[in-house]
Amino acid sequence: MKNSRRDIFKFAGGxxxxxxxxxxxxxxxxxxxxWSENWPGIPRPAxxxxxxxxxxxxxxxxxxxxxxxxxxxxxxSLAGVRGGLCPFGLTAHHLPYHPARLKQGPIEEASAxxxxxxxxxxxxxxxNPGRTVSWTYRRAMALLKGRYLAPESQAVAYDLSAAxxxxxxxxxxxxxxxxxxxxxxxxxxxxxxxxxxxxxxxAVLADEWIPLAPGTERAFAQQILGALQGGRPxxxxxxxxxxxxxxxxGDAPEIPEINRLLxxxxxxxxAPQEAPVPDSWTRSAAAIxxxxxxxxxxxxxxLIDESAAASYIPWHRIQPKLANxxxxxxTFAATRGGYARHAKYALPIAVYPELTDDIAPAVDSIxxxxxxxxxxxxxxxxxxxxxxFVGALAGATASNALRERADEIHKAGLGxxxxxxxxxxxxxxxxxxxxxxxxxxxxxxxxQKGARRILSQAPGKSIDPAVxxxxxxxxxxxxxxxPGNPALVSPLMTKLYQESNLRLAPNRVALHPDxxxxxxxxxxxxxxxxxxxxxxSVEVTVDPAVPPGAVLVGSSxxxxxxxxxxxxxxxxxx
Amino acid sequence: xxxxxxxxxxARYGMSIDVDRCNGCGSCMVACAxxxxxxxxxxxxxxxxxxxxxxxxxxxxxxxxxxxxSAFVPVLCQHCGKDAPCVSVCPQQAVDVDPATGIVxxxxxxxxxxxxxxxxxxxxxxxxxxxxxxxxxxxxxxxxPDVSPRMRGVVEKCNFCHGRWHAxxxxxxxxxxxxxxxxxxxxxxxxxxxxxxxxxxxxxxAATETAQGARLPNSFRMLESxxxxxxxxxxxxxxxxxxxxxxxxxAVGKEKAxx
Numbered sequence: 001m002k003n004s005r006r007d008i009f010k011f012a013g014g015x016x017x018x019x020x021x022x023x024x025x026x027x028x029x030x031x032x033x034x035w036s037e038n039w040p041g042i043p044r045p046a047x048x049x050x051x052x053x054x055x056x057x058x059x060x061x062x063x064x065x066x067x068x069x070x071x072x073x074x075x076x077s078l079a080g081v082r083g084g085l086c087p088f089g090l091t092a093h094h095l096p097y098h099p100a101r102l103k104q105g106p107i108e109e110a111s112a113x114x115x116x117x118x119x120x121x122x123x124x125x126x127x128n129p130g131r132t133v134s135w136t137y138r139r140a141m142a143l144l145k146g147r148y149l150a151p152e153s154q155a156v157a158y159d160l161s162a163a164x165x166x167x168x169x170x171x172x173x174x175x176x177x178x179x180x181x182x183x184x185x186x187x188x189x190x191x192x193x194x195x196x197x198x199x200x201x202x203a204v205l206a207d208e209w210i211p212l213a214p215g216t217e218r219a220f221a222q223q224i225l226g227a228l229q230g231g232r233p234x235x236x237x238x239x240x241x242x243x244x245x246x247x248x249x250g251d252a253p254e255i256p257e258i259n260r261l262l263x264x265x266x267x268x269x270x271a272p273q274e275a276p277v278p279d280s281w282t283r284s285a286a287a288i289x290x291x292x293x294x295x296x297x298x299x300x301x302x303l304i305d306e307s308a309a310a311s312y313i314p315w316h317r318i319q320p321k322l323a324n325x326x327x328x329x330x331t332f333a334a335t336r337g338g339y340a341r342h343a344k345y346a347l348p349i350a351v352y353p354e355l356t357d358d359i360a361p362a363v364d365s366i367x368x369x370x371x372x373x374x375x376x377x378x379x380x381x382x383x384x385x386x387x388x389f390v391g392a393l394a395g396a397t398a399s400n401a402l403r404e405r406a407d408e409i410h411k412a413g414l415g416x417x418x419x420x421x422x423x424x425x426x427x428x429x430x431x432x433x434x435x436x437x438x439x440x441x442x443x444x445x446x447x448q449k450g451a452r453r454i455l456s457q458a459p460g461k462s463i464d465p466a467v468x469x470x471x472x473x474x475x476x477x478x479x480x481x482x483p484g485n486p487a488l489v490s491p492l493m494t495k496l497y498q499e500s501n502l503r504l505a506p507n508r509v510a511l512h513p514d515x516x517x518x519x520x521x522x523x524x525x526x527x528x529x530x531x532x533x534x535x536x537s538v539e540v541t542v543d544p545a546v547p548p549g550a551v552l553v554g555s556s557x558x559x560x561x562x563x564x565x566x567x568x569x570x571x572x573x574x
Numbered sequence: 575x576x577x578x579x580x581x582x583x584x585a586r587y588g589m590s591i592d593v594d595r596c597n598g599c600g601s602c603m604v605a606c607a608x609x610x611x612x613x614x615x616x617x618x619x620x621x622x623x624x625x626x627x628x629x630x631x632x633x634x635x636x637x638x639x640x641x642x643x644s645a646f647v648p649v650l651c652q653h654c655g656k657d658a659p660c661v662s663v664c665p666q667q668a669v670d671v672d673p674a675t676g677i678v679x680x681x682x683x684x685x686x687x688x689x690x691x692x693x694x695x696x697x698x699x700x701x702x703x704x705x706x707x708x709x710x711x712x713x714x715x716x717x718x719p720d721v722s723p724r725m726r727g728v729v730e731k732c733n734f735c736h737g738r739w740h741a742x743x744x745x746x747x748x749x750x751x752x753x754x755x756x757x758x759x760x761x762x763x764x765x766x767x768x769x770x771x772x773x774x775x776x777x778x779x780a781a782t783e784t785a786q787g788a789r790l791p792n793s794f795r796m797l798e799s800x801x802x803x804x805x806x807x808x809x810x811x812x813x814x815x816x817x818x819x820x821x822x823x824x825a826v827g828k829e830k831a832x833x
Contacts, residue, residue: 029686041706042725045611045717076718077608077762084768087604097712174597180768201597204644205769211640491710492607494615496600499624502632503600545634545644 048072054081054420054443056359057089058308058352058373059487061130062179063359064089065420065445068376075353075376081420082181091490095351096377098488100335102348107384110330110345115393117328120300122146124390125291125318127309130360132405133387133398135277137305138285140394146301147294148286151311156256157272158247159366160186163264165243167224167236169250170196170217172483174205177249178364191243193236195220197480197547210236214478214550215566221252228261251565272361275370275446278408296320304331304339305386307349308357308373309487315342315561316533332386334488338557347384351488354379358402370409370446372402403437410436415448475531475568477515477551484555501541506556509571510541512548519571526574529553534562537574586655586676587734588777588805589764590787591648593815595771598630598646605766608716609735611723613707625701627651627732628763635814645815647808648763648772651699651732652796653678655803660691660700668729676777676805677734685728692729696797697804700731734774735761756782777805794819 019025048071057064057078065081066089075093078085095101114122122144124137129150141148160166160183171177173192194206196217203209212220227237240246240262247268248258259269291313300323319342322329329343340346350356353376361369391398409415413429417439428436428446440446482504489506497505504510509529511521521527523542528535529551536558546552551569553559563569606612606628615624628650635643654660654671658678661669668684669691671677680700692700706726709717717723720737724730742758756775764774775782787793788807794816795804810816 042723043707043709043714043717045719045721045723046715047719050719071719074715076716077605079605079765080768083770084601084605084766086768087600090601090766091604091608093716094713097710097716099710174769175599184769199642199644201599201646204646205595205597209643490604491614491713492604492612494619495603495607495612495624495626498615498621499619499626500600500603500621500629500631502598502603502630545632545642547639 045076046071046074052421053374053376055353055374055376056371056443056445057085057092058355058357058359059088059092060176060308061128061360061362061365062176063362063369063371063373064180065371065443067420068093068353070376073377078353080181083184084180086176086180087493087496088489091492092352093376094490094492095334095488096354096379098335098351098491100337101351101488102333102335102340102346103380104382105347105384106345107347107382107389110347111389111392113328113345114301114303114330117301118144118146118393121298121323122301122303122393123149123289123294123299125149125151125302125304125313127151127304127306127311127313128360129288130274131308132358132401133305134360135281135285135405136387136391136396136398136401138288139281140390140396140398141286142284143394143396146286147289147299149291149294150288151313152290155272156269157361157366158249158364159268159270160247160364161189162268163190163245163247165191165193165240165246167193167195167240167246167248168202168206169221169248169252169255171202171249171251172200173202173249175201175483177202179362182362182364197478197550198552199545200483211547214480214547217250217566218252218254221248221250221254221258224248225254225258225261228258270366273366273368273448274361275368275405275448276408276412278404291317291321294321297322297324299323299327301328302330303386303390304329304333304343306331306333306338306487307355307386308352309338312338312555312557312560314533314564315339332384332389338487341557347386347389348382349386350375350379350383353377356402358405367450368415368448370405370440372440372443374441374443406437406440407433409446415446417444417446419444475570477511477549477569477571479531479553479563479565479567479569480550481560481563481565482510482552482554501543504541504552504554505539506554507558508539508541508554509559510543510546510552511571512546512550513542513544514548515546515551515571516540516542520573521571527571528574529559529562530570530572531562531567533564533567536562538571540571584674584676584778586777586805587774588653588676588784588788588807589650590773590784590793590807590809592771592773592787593645593647593808593810594812595769596630596646596648596767597769598632599768600630601766601768602628602648602763602772603630605762606732609718609721609737609762611707611717611721613709613723616705616708619705623702623704625703625730627699627701627730633815633818643812643814645810645812647815647818649697649699649796650763650806651678651695652697652802652804652806653732653734655805657802659694659696659802663690663694665690675734675739677736677739678731679733679736680729680731682724682728682730687727687729689729696800696802700729702729703727738762792816 053068068075069077138148192206193208194203195210197214224237227234246262247264330345331339331343332349333340334351359371387398410433416425418425496503521540525540529538630648666684668681703726707723742754746754764772773783775784793809
């Protein structure tokens with residue numbers, strides 16, 4: 001039999017068709033998938049010895065104890081030692097690699113410029129007061145006859161464990177207000193009443209949520225104060241008085257007086273405590289000046305420490321304090337997103353967990369504590385050290401301040417140090433100064449339990465009885481700030497901001513569907529947020545959980561620059 | 575693994591999640607991403623194309639104004655016990671249920687990205703890699719060495735931090751034991767939860783907090799009527815929260831999305 005060319009083609013075609021019914025093509029697909037899994041573009045995790053190191057989180061005054069899982073020297077995950085961490089703390093080991101991080105700056109040029117003009121009127125604005133570096137600033141300002149500025153003085157500390165009823169007027173009690181481990185531990189013992197306009201994360205878990213009309217928080221506090229003072233009776237005031245010890249927290253100026261009338265003063269509201277400080281420091285330190293008390297146009301040189309910033313002051317509150325002519329603003333910042341937008345010099349600094357710094361006491365810290373944020377990662381070269389920069393201006397050395405403070409604590413011989421590696425608590429008097437310092441630099445925590453200072457009376461802050469909400473009808477919405485960390489956040493926070501809608505992204509605002517419809521805005525649209533203080537570009541989230549007539553604003557510095565609590569705002573299409 | 579199961583009694587790992595204690599902070603979501611080398615979102619990623627092996631949903635009681643009440647519900651792979659829909663539809667045998675642990679595993683090396691499993695999963699707990707995994711420069715140094723990053727074009731999902739299970743097993747074997755110490759095997763989301771809302775353990779061990787939580791009268795499982803025998807138990811004292819277990823389909827969310 002002679003095979004024709006047609007037969008060869010028929011055989012080939014049949015073979016191809018038949019092959020489709022064999023495992024071969026499926027095997028090929030599998031192999032292709034296997035091959036693609038090993039694509040060279042996929043990063044390969046580093047390998048090495050795995051060990052645990054301990055530090056304290058410096059992102060906020062809660063200062064949670066942290067166990068870092070390290071491959072060699074590199075932390076690959078962070079976990080809380082006493083309970084979980086917040087999402088910002090869990091991802092903090094990514095911060096040194098953030099694409100928006102500031103890595104270079106004219107440090108010497110800035111130093112020369114500041115030294116030249118320091119005599120005109122210099123001030124340091126410390127956004128995280130209460131640290132050892134804060135004392136360095138105060139000493140330097142005393143030598144330079146300058147001012148040490150703090151956003152607000154922490155006049156009191158709260159002992160939540162002593163409360164039976166807690167009324168929170170807009171405070172994010174369960175979402176970053178105090179130390180998470182303390183708050184969670186105390187939570188089961190008190191009844192929580194949350195009064196605020198939006199059903200926040202705290203309101204969701206409160207025993208009772210009292211929805212307030214947006215912008216009426218202060219009127220609500222005044223109503224309770226009036227009832228406690230014998231005015232118009234209030235069911236809530238009666239409950240607070242009858243189911244004590246009760247505590248009220250929030251920003252309203254009436255709250256200290258309410259707490260005094262409820263008997264919380266001295267029991268739940270106590271004096272904040274500070275770890276011992278060398279006498280030579282206290283004798284030569286400038287006084288703490290609140291920004292609001294500084295005369296307008298009196299600052300010629302302003303140094304702003306944004307490292308581990310616990311708060312952000314809107315620029316419109318700082319600007320009036322600067323001299324009219326050519327003020328010099330230098331900021332120590334991790335990104336260009338904060339005060340660097342307004343500063344002549346933005347100097348790069350170390351970020352947690354590169355940072356060596358102690359942690360300021362938290363609002364619910366009733367005992368003196370001392371914890372150091374021990375660096376887990378070596379900071380890159382070329383960064384500014386704010387303490388050394390300011391110390392050098394005054395001719396003072398600041399590089400050894402943490403050790404000096406630790407030695408002073410050791411000299412007092414009080415309290416205990418807790419080391420997390422072995423969960424052992426050792427009295428300070430049993431340790432040598434070097435052993436005490438070693439324990440602290442391995443992430444240990446010094447505490448002097450039982451040292452509790454009682455406040456004798458409520459601060460004599462005058463209370464303005466009149467509530468004067470902004471009445472502009474052209475700005476129809478009331479701004480409500482979403483709690484959040486304004487500083488640098490890990491790129492992985494997109495899981496919460498972008499890949500789910502769990503948290504409002506810092507550059508976003510949220511509107512009720514009716515308000516969004518009225519403004520012709522849709523979910524994800526670009527818009528302009530306008531207030532009396534200015535305007536900024538934002539993205540819109542449409543959320544039925546936001547009450548009508550309100551706008552929930554994110555925590556980015558740009559938004560905070562134009563917003564204040566309860567301010568009126570308008571959102572228009574960009 | 576099957577050989578081991580013959581030597582030791584099979585475990586049935588599961589979770590109990592107290593919805594009334596979840597404040598929706600999102601720690602579980604980012605801890606999961608850190609542990610399992612899940613990359614940050616690319617510019618175009620959305621809530622339907624993103625990768626979140628555990629996702630916390632905010633639900634509400636449907637009321638308006640002052641009567642409206644919300645709750646946060648973490649949803650992850652429910653690790654169905656029998657007739658797991660994703661297992662039966664996979665043409666590549668890339669999904670299996672480990673008889674020794676009851677964990678529904680996903681093998682990305684076998685996955686060809688057909689996404690049948692995503693369509694079959696009634697819990698929408700599976701995610702597709704739409705983009706190549708990418709981290710900002712330098713951040714790849716922070717990757718977990720126990721978990722391989724996955725390639726674009728494959729499906730992935732929660733595996734109860736299988737890397738941690740392997741580490742615990744290795745430790746047990748090194749110590750001459752056949753069973754792992756429960757303290758050595760805790761998934762990242764459980765460890766990260768600040769409010770202690772999530773418990774993890776062997777449901778076959780009646781002494782575990784997880785097994786006890788599963789037996790509480792206010793305990794429920796998602797879409798139990800489907801008969802998939804999920805191993806994630808939720809608890810809530812609120813009736814309207816418990817009703818989500820039988821909700822036919824949510825009014826909004828991934829159902830409305832195509833793709």
